[in-house]
Amino acid sequence: MKCFVTQKPINRYEAVKGKEIQQEIFKLIQQDYPAITEEDYVSIKVLNKYRRQFFANLISQEKGEMEKLDQDVVEAIRDNSILSENIKENTSKPLTTGDRIADKVASFGGSWTFIISFFIFLLAWMFLNFWMLHNKGFDPYPFILLNLILSCLAAIQAPIIMMSQNRQEDKDRDRAEHDYKIN
Structure with a gap:
């Protein structure tokens, strides 16, 4: 038994009959080799080449034209490389001190602990100034x-939370790209 495309002998387990090949891929082979029939054999190696082309x-x-991301996927298919990877390793850039502070401020500033403790602070402030000191x-x-104080807190807290959210957005973008490649 030999491969119709390469005309080289192939083992039985490496041979695929033309009628067993997906119709669209078989048509691609026929474009290059019009004389091939459904009774002829091709090797797995040749078949994989035409699958990648398909x-x-x-x-x-x-897409109209292949984007960089799509080219990465096609190259991974061609090279039989693995697209799945540990996304944490890819997205984890060394955090600066400012990044860590921004994450902690955003984490605390968006928690019930902050809301309740700040509400208690406001009540204590008003109680102390209005009732205990008789509004004097x-x-x-x-x-x-x-x-x-509230205005300053909001003016400082908002950009810090935005910095944390921007970094989170970058991580999400990397995860979405990774998911796209895998899908």
Whole structure:
């Protein structure tokens, strides 16, 4: 038994009959070798070459032209390399001190612990200034100093949380690209 394409002898376990090949892939082989019939044999190696070509054609038809990501997938198929990888290893860049602080502030600032403790702080502030010091304390009603503190806290906390979210967005983008490659 020999491969119709290479005209070299092949073992029985390496041979695939033309009628057993997916129709679209068989048509690709027929474009290069019009005389091939469904009774002829091709080797697994040749068949895999045409399978890769078929997948590359599918991707380029779908997108119009292949993007870098699609080319990576096609190359991985061609090289029989593994696309799945540990995404944590890829996305974990060394965190700076500012990154770690931003993560901790974002984590605490978006927690029930922060909300409840800050609510207790506000009540204590108002109780101390209004009732205990009879509205003659360091920040009498309408609590101008408290408003200043709240504004400063919001002005500082918001960009710190945004920094943490931007880094999380980069991680999510890497995960989405990884998932796309695998799918």
